[in-house]
Amino acid sequence: MPHDAIPLIDISALSSTDPAARRAVAREIGTACRDTGFFAITGHGVPAALMEDGFAVAHEVFALPREAKRELAIATHGHNRGYVGLGVEALDEKTAPDLKEAYNLIWTDADGPAPTRVPNVWPPLPGWRERAQAYFDAVLAVGQRLHRAFALDLGIDEHFFDDKVDAPLATLRFLHYPVQFAADAPRGLAGAGAHTDYGNVTLLATDGVAGLQVRRRGAGADGWIDAPAIPGAFICNIGDCLMRWANDVYVSTPHRVLEPSRERYSIAFFLDPNPEARVEAIPTCVAPGTAPKYPPTTTAAYLQERFAATYGKK
Secondary structure (H helix, E strand, O other), X not given: OOOOOOOEEEOHHHHOOOXXXXXXXXXXXXXXXXXXXXXXXXXXXXXXXXXXXXXXXXXXXXXXXXXXXXXXXXXXXXXXXXXXOOOOOOOOXXXXXXXXXXXXXXXXXXXXXXXXXXXXXXXXXXXXXXXXXXXXXXXXXXXXXXXXXXXXXXXXXXXXOHXXXXXXXXXXXXXXXXXXXXXXXXXXXXXXXXXXXXXXXXXXXXXXXXXXXXXXXXOOOOOEEXXXXXXXXXXXXXXXXXXXXXXXXXXXXXXXXXXOOOOEEEEEEEEOOOOOOEEOOOHHHOOOOOOOOOOOEEHHHHHHHHHHHHHOOO
16 A cells, blocks of 8 residues: 555454454554554444434534524634634635634533533524434544554553543534635635644544545645545544654644535544543653653643634634
């Protein structure tokens, strides 16, 4: 396989009771994390019907009238929950704002007996909340399973990350890249500008419309390859927070979404660790006689820096 290819990995053996089978898949994932920072997965256990309904949920929320979406907007509620309009984000600060709209949901225990997080903003669509939550829970379970593979590959206890991703700062983003823009929508050069993701791992489902591109490792500004569109698969990539934990053994990879020639929907699940998780170099990732490349931090402190750069100091 070419060094810059995006591999397709069947992860079904991560649920096996055979340790050797789990380690074999972990090695495949680890190789991808070192080489491209991207990999596609099948055998993840999320039913096809649930993935299809995730896209139906996305279509429904983005079809709401403009005024309804304004009432659901992050700008209205002051938290990273709810609607994001066209041109609000600029993932690449050197280009014009992104030509996409989004709807964000986070992991929350706000409905529990001792809520500690601000609740999600739910659209006024019957049954929407339950369907979106079912998709969220299923993909979260896949992401937690991938963390056990990361641990195995990095030579630490398989369950090292378990208590660091059990109450995560995870965000589910329904994304819509329209072709016909409103007259007052800003124009840009990309659906989403070139960027790396902030957290540990991202799991992306696409509707089959091309657009996602990945920069080849060590390539210049023009060294982009198209990510594959594989029915029923998730495209996964390493984020900057896991890169810090791995002391650059794993390296996050810049990617972008081109301005679409056709309407495009995707669903991105960003699995960022628990807010209080201490992020510091894993000892097996630090060469003898050298110091870690990054100082220790917490997930909450690190993500706050990154969100401020994207959304503004407010």
